[in-house]
Amino acid sequence: xxxxxxxxxxxxxxxxxxxxxxxxxxxxxxxxxxxxxxxxxxxxxxxxxxxxxxxxxxxxxxxxxxxxxxxxxxxxxxxxxxxxxxxxxxxxxxxxxxxxxxxxxxxxxxxxxxxxxxxxxxxxxxxxxxxxxxxxxxxxxxxxxxxxxxxxxxxxxxxxxxxxxxxxxxxxxxxxxxxxxxxxxxxxxxxxxxxxxxxxxxxxxxxxxxxxxxxxxxxxxxxxxxxxxxxxxxxxxxxxxxxxxxxxxxxxxxxxxxxxxxxxxxxxxxxxxxxxxxxxxxxxxxxxxxxxxxxxxxxxxxxxx
Numbered sequence: 428x429x430x431x432x433x434x435x436x437x438x439x440x441x442x443x444x445x446x447x448x449x450x451x452x453x454x455x456x457x458x459x460x461x462x463x464x465x466x467x468x469x470x471x472x473x474x475x476x477x478x479x480x481x482x483x484x485x486x487x488x489x490x491x492x493x494x495x496x497x498x499x500x501x502x503x504x505x506x507x508x509x510x511x512x513x514x515x516x517x518x519x520x521x522x523x524x525x526x527x528x529x530x531x532x533x534x535x536x537x538x539x540x541x542x543x544x545x546x547x548x549x550x551x552x553x554x555x556x557x558x559x560x561x562x563x564x565x566x567x568x569x570x571x572x573x574x575x576x577x578x579x580x581x582x583x584x585x586x587x588x589x590x591x592x593x594x595x596x597x598x599x600x601x602x603x604x605x606x607x608x609x610x611x612x613x614x615x616x617x618x619x620x621x622x623x624x625x626x627x628x629x630x631x632x633x634x635x636x637x638x639x640x641x642x643x644x645x646x647x648x649x650x651x652x653x654x655x656x657x658x659x660x661x662x663x664x665x666x667x668x669x670x671x672x673x674x675x676x677x678x679x680x681x682x683x684x685x686x687x688x689x690x691x692x693x694x695x696x697x698x699x700x701x702x703x704x705x706x707x708x709x710x711x712x713x714x715x716x717x718x719x720x721x722x723x724x725x726x727x728x729x730x731x732x
Contacts, residue, residue: 431718432677435638435687442567447508449543450496453515454529455485459550460588461516470575471585471651472613472644474697485515489529493536510567511536512543519546523555534566541567543609548572548597549589560604569637570601571609577627581616586651595634602635609687610636614672615644615664617655621672628679638685641676643669645691646699653699663701666713674717689714 430437439447460466484492493511500507511533519526533542544559551570562568572594576582579590602608612631614624631639643664646656664672673689680686690710695702703710 429719429722431715431722432680432686433683435685438638438685443508443540445506445508446504447510447540448500448504449510449512450493450500450539451512451514452489452492452533453485454489454513454518456516456518456520458517458520458547460586465549465588466586468586468651470587471655472616472647474647474650489532490536493533493539497536497538508538508540509536510541510543510569511539512545514543514545517547517550518544519555520550523552523558526555527558530562541569543569543571545571545573547589548574548594551597551601553600556600556604559601559606563604563606569607569609571611571640572598572601574610574612574631576612576616576619577630578619578623581619584618585616598634598636602637607637608635609638609640610634611640611642613642613644614669614676615662617644617652617661620662621668621675624672625675625679628676632680632684636684638687639680640687641673641689642691643701645693645701647693648697648699656699665701666703666705666710670710670713670717673714674721 458469461469487495489511493509497507497509500509511530513529513533530542530544533539542562559568559570574591574594575585575587577591577594582590598608598610610631612627646653646663669690677686688707690705690707692707705713
């Protein structure tokens with residue numbers, strides 16, 4: 428199949444001579460906008476139950492969660508190797524000595540060949556980045572930052588607890604250490620229409636990111652955003668609108684930026700809206716078909732000229 432962007436599958440296969448799979452871990456962290464340090468309640472859209480797999484449980488040790496995850500995936504791919512994915516909440520929000528113990532416990536588990544750390548840009552100290560620089564020399568490492576938006580008004584509204592300047596600084600400091608850096612953005616946040624997302628695309632592309640995750644705004648039961656949406660509904664993208672937006676968005680990104688995903692699927696029992704009824708691969712097929720059609724149209728136009 429012709430490639431219209433640099434996808435994560437292609438990139439990760441270049442990093443290892445074998446198949447790898449992420450195993451999500453809930454290490455029992457919280458966030459500074461939850462525990463009162465800078466705020467309470469967390470981001471208005473957030474409920475970690477919407478993306479934690481069943482084997483991911485903070486009452487189990489890191490090793491136990493990884494072994495459960497290995498059993499889950501080994502049925503399909505017996506020769507798989509694994510990346511320990513510290514996913515739930517803010518996975519650098521603790522003392523560096525404690526973080527070292529958690530990360531290094533994960534790396535001692537058989538067939539774990541690297542780690543991915545999901546965190547916030549306001550929760551990485553210089554001491555931690557120096558440690559991650561050393562860890563990166565010993566194993567495969569990705570540090571993944573929740574960016575969500577480049578718009579400070581949006582970040583304030585969603586109770587993010589930091590501004591975009593903080594995001595840029597954390598990403599730049601991490602990338603300077605030759606660490607792979609991932610970012611995460613949400614399309615359709617309250618107050619952000621398609622034109623605002625497209626305005627932000629070149630800003631995202633200017634960051635020294637290795638990879639980017641994108642997903643649609645979803646309304647999850649029990650969140651503050653669910654209450655806001657019930658009282659004053661705002662526009663959520665249809666599948667067609669979102670395909671159109673992502674098609675335009677990725678054309679504004681640099682070609683070497685690895686795109687890991689475009690949508691997310693929350694459990695149906697937690698999801699209020701939008702209910703597209705599409706698997707991730709089904710959406711990707713729609714997107715690729717749209718990009719193929721546009722590419723063919725452009726080729727015809729060029730020939731006419």
